[in-house]
Amino acid sequence: MSIETGLAGRSVVVTGAAAGIGKATALRFAKEGAKVAAWDVADAAALADELKAAGAADAFTAKVNVADAASVGRRSRTSSRGGGGSTSSSTTPGSSGTPSSSSTRTGPCWRR
Ligand SMILES: NC(=O)c1ccc[n+]([C@@H]2O[C@H](COP(=O)([O-])OP(=O)(O)OC[C@H]3O[C@@H](n4cnc5c(N)ncnc54)[C@H](O)[C@@H]3O)[C@@H](O)[C@H]2O)c1
Numbered sequence: 001m002s003i004e005t006g007l008a009g010r011s012v013v014v015t016g017a018a019a020g021i022g023k024a025t026a027l028r029f030a031k032e033g034a035k036v037a038a039w040d041v042a043d044a045a046a047l048a049d050e051l052k053a054a055g056a057a058d059a060f061t062a063k064v065n066v067a068d069a070a071s072v073g074r075r076s077r078t079s080s081r082g083g084g085g086s087t088s089s090s091t092t093p094g095s096s097g098t099p100s101s102s103s104t105r106t107g108p109c110w111r112r
Contacts, residue, residue, distance in 0.1 A: 004032070005028075005029065005032055005034075007029055007032055007033075007034040008032050008033040008034060008057075009033060009034070009035070009057055010034055010035065011034070011035040011036075011037065012029050012034050012035070012036055012037070013037045013039060014026040014029065014036060014037070014038055014039065015039045015040070015064065015066050016039075016040055016066070017036075017038035017039060017040050017044055017047060017061070018038070018040035018042045018043070018044035018047065019040075019042070022038075022040070023047065026038045026047065026051060027050070027051065027054050029056070030051040030052075030054040030055050030056035030059065031054050031055045032055070033055055033056070033057050034056060034057060035056065035057045035058040035059070036051050036056045036058075036059045036060070037059075037060045037061075037062065038051065038059065038060065038061045038062075039061075039062050039063075039064040039066070039075065040061075040063065040064070041063065041064065041065045041066070042063075043063065044061040044062075044063075045061050047059070047061050048060060048061045062075050062078075
């Protein structure tokens with residue numbers, strides 16, 4: 001079964017993208033032709049080429065700690081200036097606990 005996300009040619013931020021579910025998600029969006037910004041607290045630099053080879057319209061990596069609001073804020077401002085902003089985000093670190101929309105999560109939730 002194939003699921004279309006409708007993100008071909010659009011920008012998406014994937015956090016926790018260096019490994020596991022985040023990496024699989026980033027590659028899935030890349031295969032669909034999205035522009036993928038892959039964020040991780042660990043070094044994910046090598047992932048950009050892998051995402052482009054998989055079909056990403058463009059791919060960027062950045063070292064971002066999603067538990068640190070200042071780190072996320074800095075990177076978000078840079079991303080919106082350089083690439084027209086993101087249209088979607090996919091978060092994997094800190095995904096346990098009470099389900100909630102990523103746009104309504106607050107600092108303590110991300111630090112869990
Ligand atoms: N793998 C599973 O079967 C499973 C099942 C249910 C829930 N989960 C949850 O999904 C999440 C991801 O699981 P996974 O198996 O992909 O883990 P993983 O350890 O393979 O990958 C997590 C990635 O997130 C990054 N990361 C961790 N903290 C970060 C932070 N503060 N800022 C930015 N990046 C950060 C890590 O560097 C790593 O690259 C976890 O919260 C896990 O508890 C996983």
